[in-house]
């Protein structure tokens with residue numbers, strides 16, 4: 001990677017150091033950055049958590065996490081570079097003294113290195129303790145450390161950023177009472193995915209798409225984020241969240257914003273995020289009710305990966321009368337010059353037929369005079385451009401072509417570009433890119449406060465409506481299927497159907 005990606009001397013502090021995300025994603029991300037020599041020479045990692053464990057125990061837990069979850073093996077040389085720079089601070093998130101201890105440890109690291117360092121805090125705890133952590137970072141003076149210099153403190157805040165518009169606003173208020181917006185990196189790991197970043201490149205580094213990228217040529221857009229997994233052991237969390245909060249408000253909405261936004265004036269963080277906010281704000285309020293723009297459902301027992309799996313209501317930690325959706329779909333209208341009249345369909349669900357995330361742009365049909373004879377000869381499909389975000393990352397374009405032979409017959413054909421074929425398959429994980437970007441101070445792939453609020457503004461009336469409805473209107477779909485019939489109805493009203501990715 002080029003030199004301009006170099007980060008200054010940094011201490012990364014992970015709050016929630018013994019949590020699941022830390023083991024699965026954050027420690028492996030730091031390790032892979034070390035592996036690629038992308039960490040600054042003066043780097044230090046501090047785990048902060050409630051568990052009373054020693055530095056030694058933190059190091060061995062980290063090594064175990066790398067062995068289990070890293071995309072690359074733990075090698076003694078790389079680990080030797082990291083191990084001695086990992087320490088642990090035990091303390092409560094609301095315990096002021098613990099933050100004083102943390103500050104003392106950071107000062108001691110700086111003194112030992114003999115140079116100034118920036119501190120990057122990563123708040124990776126349950127959201128209930130976001131506020132005490134932020135408040136204590138303020139009280140201890142850590143938040144304003146070196147403010148005004150390039151080595152100012154930065155903070156990454158994990159999702160969920162609020163659970164509705166009011167709580168997101170309140171969290172923004174707490175964040176801004178302690179930090180300046182430019183210090184804050186609200187994470188949505190989908191933005192760190194290679195293919196999501198490629199969406200910007202495809203849209204704005206190729207001239208063939210832009211002339212077509214509007215209501216004159218595009219018929220509709222479908223964004224799918226389907227998962228094969230169920231709620232697994234996360235029933236406790238999921239029951240209080242549901243698909244709209246867990247996937248749609250953040251990941252799916254981000255894909256929509258990048259697909260639909262206007263070209264930014266530059267690639268600076270503010271220019272890109274200005275455009276995302278504008279397009280999110282142009283989305284019309286969703287119509288609720290039986291003929292409305294939203295559908296929800298829960299998975300029922302079914303088959304996945306050749307195994308019989310239980311329905312959501314039978315999963316551990318789920319109430320038998322739960323009204324939490326595991327699937328949500330919506331039809332959005334963007335009321336601006338470019339998109340008026342083009343429906344954007346979003347769907348996400350657990351226990352669907354297979355894991356796939358994609359954005360599919362459906363183009364209008366050409367005037368149908370030439371290849372319109374009735375019968376089998378002319379099979380034509382609308383041109384569709386699909387960005388496959390994961391897995392099997394790539395881009396596909398459905399065109400109509402002539403079947404070789406002595407008479408003119410047509411059929412849809414597909415052109416495709418696969419990342420794995422062109423670039424190989426060991427691409428960096430989203431968290432690697434995002435942790436590095438935050439260390440460097442590049443906020444482009446993070447959510448700005450107003451952006452989070454714009455998205456919650458759209459989703460909150462739906463959540464309120466569903467809460468009032470209880471289980472009324474909750475559909476179901478067999479595990480391992482493509483979703484419920486109420487979502488099919490949502491499209492059928494516009495004579496559309498869901499694409500099978």
Ligand code: BG6
Pocket residue numbers: 159227246247
């Ligand atoms: C998380 C959700 O944000 O994203 C999970 O909380 C979900 O429920 C996960 O499984 C999906 O991420 P990915 O990167 O596996 O598509």
